[in-house]
Amino acid sequence: MSEKFWLVVQYPLKSAKSSQRDHWLRDKVMEYLEISLADVNLGYVDGSDMGQCISDPKKYALNIFCVVTEEERSIALVKRVLKDSRLDYTRIKIATMPYGKEETYTLKYAYKKGVTDFSL
Template sequence: MSEKFWLVVQYPLKSAKGSQRDQWLRDKVMENLEISLADANLGYVDGFDMGKCISDPKKYALNIFCVITEEERSIALIKRVLRDSRLDYTRIKIATMPYEKEETYTLKYAYKKGVTDFSL
């Protein structure tokens, strides 16, 4: 692993704890990404958080964190895995940040055109 990045896949939620389906989705996404990233030798899933957004306490999100090596390939793989597995691909945002630096996440993919903001 040469250069590493944090990558976060974010799903919007309707409540802080999420529904039973949101929890099922979290488990399935983490399981699928763990296998796919490992098989492609691109990284691993590092965990998740679920609840209020830091930037807007009235909004809720599920964030799944990964540590990856090749940014472009990893994003393409994650998008394909979520789409092929039918894991609410049409609701996600993907953002990355250099691994060793305390910076902000940069939005790399959003479920619809025109979305430019990203925050945890």
């Protein structure tokens, strides 16, 4: 059995009161990633959350959680699916953490250069 990872796709939100568009985005991203990850047998979508960031209560985010087996291939697939599907690819952060371990997420991709911080 290959090693598993948590992979989280994070979108910034404007407020704690999420809009209809935020809910639509969450549903579409989860749907597209579920299909894409299953098609290549890399993993599955494990859920999402929306609201205040734990690290900074003044910031809000949509987090979509996946469990994947091949970290680098999964990151590349997620980026390609979101870009090709036009699902706000230019606003995402992607971070990973070993599955089953209490560690912190490591930022693997950010929508713009110079962004180095990641937290839920």
